[in-house]
Amino acid sequence: MPRILVIEDDEVTAREIAAELAVHGLDADWAADGREGLRRACAQRYDLVTLDRMLPGMDGIDVVAALRERGVDTPVLMISALSDVDERVRGLRAGGDDYLTKPFAPDEMAARVEVLLRRRQGQPETRLRVADLELDLVRHVAHRAGQPLALLPTEFRLLEYLMRNSGQVLTRSMIFEAVWGFHFDPGTNVIDVHIARLRRKLDPPGMPPLIRTVRGSGYMLAPAG
Template sequence: MARVLVIEDDETTAREIVAELSVHGMTAEWIANGREGLERACQDGYDLITLDRMLPGMDGIDVVAELRRAQVDTPVLMISALSDVDERVRGLRAGGDDYLTKPFAPDEMAARAEVLLRRRQPQAVQRLRVANLELDLVSHVAYRDGQPLTLLPTEYRLLEFLMRNSGQVLTRSMIFETVWGFHFDPGTNVIDVHIARLRRKIDTAGQPPLIHTVRGTGYMLTAAQETASVTP
């Protein structure tokens, strides 16, 4: 069971995070002060840290920077009411692994936590495989049923993110920020356009669909439709 340290000064938000993580099979401990959170994170072996941006005792930016200076490589999900791009970039440059703005949907937070936990697992692989879809991480070539696919650079990055997290629901926000590298604009349809193009290349006639839409949330790459809310 993954251990998560929740560093958050707002009790309501902290309880919401702890409760949602527990639903997803994680055990979470709550610290309300930045400096105390830093000390706990350095002493105990946690699998993930959720870190508020503005904290008493020590600012979240300083906490994550100190963690990295102490060579603590635990993934950090920064959570902040500051939503502008500059703040997100600042948090990631300080050593954060992901940045989520308040207010947030609990399932979005949990989904990001699960992705960070999976990313921490050793990935010394040269190929990713889901059913008969393969991605060569060395040559950057994708294959479906042994046949090479012609992918544009953005399509390759999108497919790699989907395959590295196969079976995991990825929200539009997570996809946009990981593949395009900046804050998600809910008014854009760029993700849907690229998903449609990728589907046309991967889910060809006669092949079972691998890319599925999770209604109201995002997308999942999987060999099987696992829930009623997942549609090709």
């Protein structure tokens, strides 16, 4: 069972995170301040760390920077009440792998954790394949059932993200941040527009659809079954 270290000074939030992770089959330990979290993350082998941005004893930015300086490459999901773009960039530059703002939905947090865990288990690839869909990451070309797909650069990045996480429900926030690279604006429909365009190219009439809408959650790419 994957082990997660939750570094969070608020006990209620820490228990909520641990409870949601348990639902997904993940075991969680808790550290209530930055220095203790750093010590445990260095002393024990964890599969992932959730890290609060503002902590007593040692700031979250300093914790993740110290982990990377000591050669600890455990994936880190930073969680913060600071939602502006500059803070997110600062957290990622310090060594964080993803950044989630408070308040957050527990299933959103768990989805991000699962994506980071899947990414860590994978190996560098030059070609992605899901059913009869193939993406060549070197030549930047895509085919479905042997037929080439004419994709714009953003469509290619969107499809790559969906394929790398095939079978996984991806929220709009996750897609927006991974493909466009900044914090999700819930008032925009840019994701839905790009998904619709990608669907027209990927799932023409007569072909089994690969992109699925998960009502109330987001999207998933998976073979029909």
